[in-house]
Amino acid sequence: MRSVLREYNYNWRLWNIVHNAAKICDGSDKEYREAIRFAPDFNKALDAMISLGEPGVLTLKAIDGYLEDILTAHEKGKKLALITYNFSPAILHAFDVVPMGLEQITGLYTTIWQKGIAELLDYCCEVGFTETSCSGQRVALGPILAGVGTMPDFILYSTAGICDSNANAFAFASAYLDLPSCQMNYPPTLIDERATEYHREDFKYMIAFLEEYTGKKLDVDRLKDICEEIIKQDELINELQELQRLIPNPEPGLYNLLLYSIKIFFSGIKDGTEILEAMLKIARENAAKGIAGNGHERARGLFFYIDHYCTELKYWGWLRDNGISHIGTMMTDFWQADAPYAKGREDEGYIIDTKNLDTMIDSLAAQTSRLPMVKQIRGPYDAPHMWLDDTVGVAKLMNADFLAYMGTMGCRNTWGMVKPAARDLEKLGFPTLILYGDAFDDRVESIDALINRIDEFLTVRRIRK
């Protein structure tokens, strides 16, 4: 990494940009238009978020706080945990530990930091982490490995058995930085008694790790508050997803990004609940008026893995401008038992039970084991309750006109099975596109090429109405 890039703490730089961006939302429209010119790297993505109205503004402010918490954790005497997005941060709040989500921060860099991502990605390679590893971790990991990011106290990851690339990034960081780490590991099945017991025991193992490295006991009252907040959030998410079923879909595409951002940034805390309430208010209003969230709806697309998070959110803007309703990804399926897509499959979902500590631990273990990816790609894709079942279920429920796969070049797991999966989906009647871009690294395929592929697919398959 060039020495000029090592002058400031990267988390501080990122927080500064978001902090100032969040402030400009408080001015008048004229002030906003003037001020946004001074965010040259970021103004299109920022404008896209703020144009969502209150949900976008609240999200920006909440992320501002999230980043500030990371920066100030140590001076406030709190522990900082490096976690993955496949791990619910709720339990950390019960320990008063500050979560630092690696992929979450990668997503912020790739959305906001248009000039420096390549250097961050490539720094990992400089210290031996393979260039073929997933970009989702490499962006945010670069500054930490280089010593110019905020240093966590320990590492928690929950993707062993789910995604080697993901788990490997955390194992690498732990070995390279000599930091204590705890991995959660998942068996290839989901709902049998053996799997449930494994989830429970593994969750307790993680709690024991937290107790050891924080020197604190789990705060049961605090955990209860958090669980109750999760219940509230899940109810709001259920309604938002129920509304997405309407034709036209009353929600803007970016709502999907917010939905899973809330789960991975703000699960169980009030910031997340407030954003969801604001989203729901607008969605209900649009639904009552029969308005499409994107302005018009010409096709409904289910992006059955992940989305694209770089190049000024251009992918999202293109979907919006072309009337493509984004009706979800694997990332938006959290599998609360009363979710619309869980109807008839309630045994695959989780229920939060706040009766006592044991029921809460069981509930959170069940929730964690059903997080996006953790549920779907742990076993063979065509096994019961896995990727194919879930994709078909959601595609039917949401009236998808087409399905599209997008991942990262480091995703060994899905690249190992997406071709046969796409073939099965086509056989079942769903036009299915495999995209070869990288969600976090637009050097792999330019956003324009990626958009052209979607456009061509929709044209050739005559999907647009």
Next chain:
Amino acid sequence: MREEISETTTTLFNRYVKKWKDGGGKVVGYTCTYVPEEIIYAAGMLPFRLRGIEATSTSIGDTYYGPVICSFPKCVLQLAGEGKYKFLDGAVICNGCDSMRRLDECWRKASEDYEGILPSWFYYYGVPHKVADYSLKWFVEETKRLIDSLEAHFGVKITDDDLKKAISVYNKGRTLLKRLDGLRIMDEVPISGADALAVIIAGTAIPRDEYNKLLEELLEELEESKERITGKKRLLLGGSVNDDVSLVELIEETDAIVVADTLCFGSRSYVDLIEEDGDPLVAICKRYLTHSFCPRMFGYYKERFRFLKERAEKAKVDGVILQNIRFCDLHGSENGIFERDLEAAGIPCMRMEREYGPLVETGRIKMRIDAFLERIS
């Protein structure tokens, strides 16, 4: 090197497998050192580790796998698609790594297009990625299921005595291979690294009782042999899966000899024995879950580094070559930290990314090895 052992490294359907099949024996393929061979042996069948040798293209592998996948499972799938694994009566696919575990779906789906390529018994075996009391419990149950499925499909019965006998036979083979290790680390080495790898690999493709006899004879020959290799740079080879003897031959075409390894087709498959007392199933599972760790077991870097360093020191190596097949991030990344820590410990180290399969990169690899040897001279 004995012709029959050599043949097993380059030919899937070797003379031993043919003889076994001609005698009415069943052959069960498996993908990884985390699948207990003892279970298949105890069922009276021949465990055969799946390999990608003989593949000259990955056209079938590329049809089902995506583009950014390790070429080892692609080559295995290629051979399966070409019908070269039709001699298998069964196969166990395990979640060794993400690329390898998706052989399950890719092979099953390819069989929809290539008739008769899927063994009649095809089993997915889930191995935990961590060591804890509950992961061992899971693994024992998972292995019981494997046994149940084998018994039901093939109409056999696996008793505790069968398992105990299997443990004893396999432990004997492992002990013999450790004796081979002892010869390799001598100052004057009676066997090249390429031949030693061939001997070890043969154990995955020959009925174990026969293999043990062959190995005993070979060890006696080697111990008595006056032919010794001296004056070469002593290297350890580590990293990704490698069953390609020609890679080691290429290294040894230079002024070097490979005297030790930490490969899963090498020492990692035999350094740990199974306890012969107590419940044999639990003993097997304990050994397979905790045996010298592959990086698929996340979070055990220190243990792996200790193993690597100890082997390097014991073999008095001049340097370490850590290779990984492209897209093998588990070994590739860990090799990066190994390099840092080995160099800090005064052991010169070279990292090398490569493709699996016919050595199309011979020139590049040779140039890098030459440069490394020059550096450590």
